[in-house]
Amino acid sequence: MTRETVRIAMNGVTGRMGHRQHLVRSILALREQGGLDLGDGTRLWPEPVLVGRREHALRELAERHGLTHWSTDLDAVLADPAVDIYFDAQVTSAREEAIRKALAAGKHVYTEKPSATSFAAALDLARRARDAGVKHGVVQDKLFLPGLRKLKRLVDCGFFGQILSVRGEFGYWVFEGDWQEAQRPSWNYRAEDGGGIVVDMFPHWEYVLHELFGRVRSVQALAVTHVPQRWDERGKPYDATADDAAYGVFELDGGAVAQINSSWTVRVHRDELVEFQVDGTEGSAVAGLRGCRFQHRAATPKPVWNPDLPATHSFRDQWQEVPDNEEFDNGFKAQWELFLRHVYADAPYHWDLFAGARGVQLAELGLRSSAEGRRIDVPEITL
Structure with missing residues (x-):
């Protein structure tokens, strides 16, 4: 050799x-x-x-x-x-x-x-x-995460039937840097230095949605700065000028709707730092970084809303794990x-780089949507 x-x-x-x-x-x-x-x-x-x-x-x-x-x-x-x-x-x-x-x-x-x-x-x-x-x-x-590869396996085999919606939750609490050191560099929170969670995460959501479910046709987003002051690597306070949370709704080819929350100001009450729930006419799935659980139409229980009685069963236990069936490298x-x-x-x-440009386009339109308070169409890129 x-x-x-x-x-x-x-x-x-x-x-x-x-x-x-x-x-x-x-x-x-x-x-x-x-x-x-x-x-x-x-x-x-x-x-x-x-x-x-x-x-x-x-x-x-x-x-x-x-x-x-x-x-x-x-x-x-x-x-x-x-x-x-x-x-x-x-x-x-x-x-x-x-x-x-x-x-x-x-x-x-x-x-x-x-x-x-x-x-x-x-x-x-x-x-x-x-x-x-x-x-x-x-x-x-993100396309190579074990959880999303398992989710794609379900998409490719037609498990969901018609996909109706995608709900994503991403984020964790990034410490302000005063009494606890921040786990992200300070430039992430200064717009003048290219920071902001929309710029950071919307390119990820573009390729995840595009690759698994369909091209993003429109975006409506609200980008906010929840924590207005942070402390940098030298312990000096600075004004946070970039968005640290974004709430987005994306319309996809085929009619599915994706809702994704991205935040560096949320405390985690999930199994993983990012989770996507996909609901379709034939079944649903929840995927994280490594795991993916699913529930088929035939195995879906029949919940009844009754706030006067305590729940007698665990909804999480009603789902099955997608098996690994292969080794997943980094x-x-x-x-x-x-x-x-x-x-x-x-x-x-x-x-x-054209795929990368689509991600930048979605971030730019997301910020514009937030600034103008309206839904914005996402045109296809002319090569």
Whole structure:
């Protein structure tokens, strides 16, 4: 078997998501398993080139993981013909310019979402990538969660009959940072720095809804800032100018209606941090990060509303678990493998920058809907 080294410029991996999910649990995990077997006698060996602004952080990260290639000079890294792929996990406000440079340098591009700070910019990046003839992809990790893969299994086999509605609940309490350290970076709560839960989560909801149930045709949203003051990483108070909760209603192709609450100001009383309930004429299901429970029409009990008597049975116990039936790898790693196969074996891949632009479009229209207090149609993207 021939081993082919693939140099990947990884920008922003000193951050939480870039480090934990993309570097450690994806690229380094691929190295630990001996590389990626393409099935044609070739095994890809990913060689990350760490890129960032903080030299000491890059050096420490490289030493911790036994890596030798790192740089604070993005232009020099992109000028290196040995680097094939550019990956971006920076803050959103810095992403667009870096991706433009990578495309101009002829690199294949893989990026976290959102791909840009505006729909116009996201669509421009997608068209530039298409015109440059390079491969491109946007992280859409929720599709690879075991719970949603089980849910898709039910969709694909026609379990639901006609799908009527989707209800999603996502969120947890993010501490303000005064007496308890916040578990998210402070820029998430400053609109001027690209923060906000709509910008962060609506791109996720776009691809989840699009992939499993149908294209989003309209959006009506209310975005709010429930906690107006927070404390940053240095313990200094600042005004929270970005939305920390959003309540959205999405009309889908086929007539189904999705309602999704997204909040960093909610205390969890669910089995998982995100749950989706899908109701159809033939059955229903509730999916989380890992599990998925279902109830068929024939097994649906007949509840009767009577507030004068206590419930004598557990509604949760009336549902069945969808079995695993397969091993589920880390979702970020699974999508990295698909993207690498797309680049080096021309395998099919449709989670590209155009798909990423749809997510930015929905976030932008969601914020506009909230500002104008009305439902807004979501036009199809013109490639």
